[in-house]
Amino acid sequence: MMKSLTPALLICFAISACSETTQVSDDLEDSQTNIANPTGRTERLGSNPGERMVRIGEGGPRFDACQAVGRVTGLRGGQLDVRISPFDSAKQKDAIAEGQSVFICTRSHDQQWLGIVYDKADAANEEGGNEPSADCGVSSPVRSKRNYDGPCASGWVESTFVKLVAG
Structure with missing residues (x-):
């Protein structure tokens, strides 16, 4: 019974990985077309590059x-x-x-x-x-x-x- 479940689980993981990759790819594509913010990164509010937190x-x-x-x-x-x-x-x-x-x-x-x-x-x-x-x-x-x-x-x-x- 375990041998029959293993291929099914592998197929499910492969399908879910492909759908997540597509989502990440879409997000990356959207961010690269934004001229104002090509990396898609957002700055932390209130942060200072030289600050060392207590x-x-x-x-x-x-x-x-x-x-x-x-x-x-x-x-x-x-x-x-x-x-x-x-x-x-x-x-x-x-x-x-x-x-x-x-x-x-x-x-x-x-x-x-x-x-x-x-x-x-x-x-x-x-x-x-x-x-x-x-x-x-x-x-x-x-x-x-x-x-x-x-x-x-x-x-x-x-x-x-x-x-x-x-x-």
């Missing part, structure tokens, strides 16, 4: 997604630039004030930059507590390492200006 879950599934909390300090009245990548020349995407609490999620290889997650509405937590007022979805474990995708803001800051307060 990664969460680096401690593994038994630890919080971001394992430490820090507070911005030592600015002498200014604001700390939040950049899209861990480099001095990277584009600035935001700035945060002294006293702002942040979740520390990752570090650059040279340890000079921290990948942080922070609540934009949590400007300088006035109670002086160690925890940011919003959870930002990083205070509990995640299954595996991944890029942080919200609901709070994220970026890279110089580690010199962030004091570890918990974690």
Whole structure:
């Protein structure tokens, strides 16, 4: 009985493969006739070619997604630039004030930059507590390492200006 089913299954797979190939071929043909977009590719919205996303879950599934909390300090009245990548020349995407609490999620290889997650509405937590007022979805474990995708803001800051307060 198994021998009689094998050829039938092979024929079914071959037919389905041909129909999928035709669909892919049609899509490719349509995209190649579009002069404005000959490759058929679409750009990710909000993406920047130089951006390095902040990664969460680096401690593994038994630890919080971001394992430490820090507070911005030592600015002498200014604001700390939040950049899209861990480099001095990277584009600035935001700035945060002294006293702002942040979740520390990752570090650059040279340890000079921290990948942080922070609540934009949590400007300088006035109670002086160690925890940011919003959870930002990083205070509990995640299954595996991944890029942080919200609901709070994220970026890279110089580690010199962030004091570890918990974690």
